[in-house]
Amino acid sequence: MRALTWHGKHDVRVDTVDDPEILNPRDAIIKITSTAICGSDLHLYDGYIPTMQAGDILGHEFMGEVVETGPKSTLQKGQRVVVPFTIACGSCYHCGKHQYSACDNGNPADNQDIGREMYGQPMSGLFGYSHLTGGYAGGQAEYVRVPFSDVGPIVVPDGLDDDEVLFLSDILPTGWQAAENADIEPGDTVAVWGCGPVGLFAVQSAFLMGAKRVIAIDHFPHRLELAKKFGAETINFEESKTYEALMDMTGGIGPDAVIDAVGLEAHGFFVDNVIDQIKATMFLGTDRTHSIRQAIHACRKGGRVSMPAVYGGFVDKFPLGAFMEKGLTLKTGQTSVQHYMPALLNAIVEGKIDTTFLISHRMPLEQAPEGYKMFHDKQNEVTKIVLKPGMDLAQAA
Numbered sequence: 001m002r003a004l005t006w007h008g009k010h011d012v013r014v015d016t017v018d019d020p021e022i023l024n025p026r027d028a029i030i031k032i033t034s035t036a037i038c039g040s041d042l043h044l045y046d047g048y049i050p051t052m053q054a055g056d057i058l059g060h061e062f063m064g065e066v067v068e069t070g071p072k073s074t075l076q077k078g079q080r081v082v083v084p085f086t087i088a089c090g091s092c093y094h095c096g097k098h099q100y101s102a103c104d105n106g107n108p109a110d111n112q113d114i115g116r117e118m119y120g121q122p123m124s125g126l127f128g129y130s131h132l133t134g135g136y137a138g139g140q141a142e143y144v145r146v147p148f149s150d151v152g153p154i155v156v157p158d159g160l161d162d163d164e165v166l167f168l169s170d171i172l173p174t175g176w177q178a179a180e181n182a183d184i185e186p187g188d189t190v191a192v193w194g195c196g197p198v199g200l201f202a203v204q205s206a207f208l209m210g211a212k213r214v215i216a217i218d219h220f221p222h223r224l225e226l227a228k229k230f231g232a233e234t235i236n237f238e239e240s241k242t243y244e245a246l247m248d249m250t251g252g253i254g255p256d257a258v259i260d261a262v263g264l265e266a267h268g269f270f271v272d273n274v275i276d277q278i279k280a281t282m283f284l285g286t287d288r289t290h291s292i293r294q295a296i297h298a299c300r301k302g303g304r305v306s307m308p309a310v311y312g313g314f315v316d317k318f319p320l321g322a323f324m325e326k327g328l329t330l331k332t333g334q335t336s337v338q339h340y341m342p343a344l345l346n347a348i349v350e351g352k353i354d355t356t357f358l359i360s361h362r363m364p365l366e367q368a369p370e371g372y373k374m375f376h377d378k379q380n381e382v383t384k385i386v387l388k389p390g391m392d393l394a395q396a397a
């Protein structure tokens with residue numbers, strides 16, 4: 001089959017690789033109909049995530065048709081399913097608490113030592129996201145093997161297009177969990193750093209959870225416009241100073257809750273960000289944590305910090321003093337997608353959440369390397385790329 005493979009920094013290729021096979025009784029094989037490129041994929045593309053190997057198949061946002069099932073899969077051939085990017089067994093201690101992204105069995109045992117050493121406990125399994133998370137082949141391919149197919153995938157009701165439901169695989173539940181982790185109370189003012197897909201879904205979710213005002217921060221005008229469409233006020237950090245603007249907008253109090261939807265590749269010519277950048281270049285660190293530092297600095301006393309953004313390593317200049325003295329709380333984590341999928345599917349069916357606004361480009365899988373480059377280089381215009389195996393070039397838009 002054809003699949004998008006990683007070969008090093010800024011080097012991804014569509015190669016011919018072996019077709020996936022059923023390995024465990026609970027597996028299913030899915031024929032991919034749509035798969036998206038994520039901001040998290042850019043962290044791999046830019047070489048920031050350790051334990052990648054040449055030839056790894058990328059992609060963790062995908063959906064398609066069931067074409068093969070193991071004897072213990074509950075899926076049936078021909079069903080259309082969306083697959084969560086987190087691989088979870090459904091029955092371990094953490095799955096029992098609906099913390100699917102902390103599943104103890106999603107990551108094969110012989111892979112668990114790296115996470116244990118780095119983080120104290122092994123990470124759970126994720127599709128297409130390094131050997132730290134299991135080394136699973138991802139879904140930017142014609143076919144993918146889905147482990148624990150009786151737990152993760154959700155069957156799509158008739159009448160819904162791929163475009164409407166694809167983002168249930170990651171970014172919609174991630175934006176939702178980000179807002180939920182902000183413990184929003186009716187009337188709150190919530191500030192969201194980053195108007196990428198995750199930030200934009202966090203904006204929509206925050207309003208649905210009762211926020212009175214949402215303030216969205218970025219520097220790409222088109223992305224800020226999208227946030228405005230959903231009712232957010234905006235700050236362009238290249239035109240105004242974010243902290244000062246937030247204080248002005250909140251009568252000097254600061255936002256009740258802050259959400260960092262930027263992550264380890266923060267943009268901007270800020271002193272701390274430049275130092276982080278130099279350290280990354282010299283292999284002295286990986287994470288550029290400007291946005292979470294600023295979010296903590298701006299948050300009101302007693303406020304809540306939610307961090308869906310991905311960070312990987314050890315950081316310095318973390319404002320621990322501000323965090324303690326202001327009495328803040330922080331919630332974060334990879335998204336427990338399985339927990340949110342059914343309710344969010346209903347929200348889509350009922351028209352409460354708009355998902356299709358985000359897609360700026362549809363391309364054949366064969367053009368995935370160009371897609372990665374565009375998503376990396378032109379973030380203003382390119383908000384989300386959906387790859388479709390077998391798509392005719394003439395249909396690309």
Ligand SMILES: NC(=O)c1ccc[n+]([C@@H]2O[C@H](COP(=O)([O-])OP(=O)(O)OC[C@H]3O[C@@H](n4cnc5c(N)ncnc54)[C@H](O)[C@@H]3O)[C@@H](O)[C@H]2O)c1
Pocket residue numbers: 038039040041042043170171174193194195196197198199217218219220223237261262263264265266267268290291307308309310311333334335379
């Ligand atoms: N927790 C999870 O399970 C999960 C799932 C998906 C994505 N993520 C992470 O969420 C983050 C966002 O994902 P995305 O797909 O929206 O990414 P993205 O790269 O499309 O968007 C990030 C946005 O942040 C903006 N930004 C950069 N520096 C900024 C700054 N200093 N202040 C304000 N905005 C700034 C960028 O301009 C961009 O629009 C990434 O770190 C991604 O890895 C986490």
Ligand SMILES: [Zn+2]
Pocket residue numbers: 038039040041060061085170171
């Ligand atoms: Zn993603």
Ligand SMILES: [Zn+2]
Pocket residue numbers: 088089090091092093094095096102103104105106
């Ligand atoms: Zn589990």
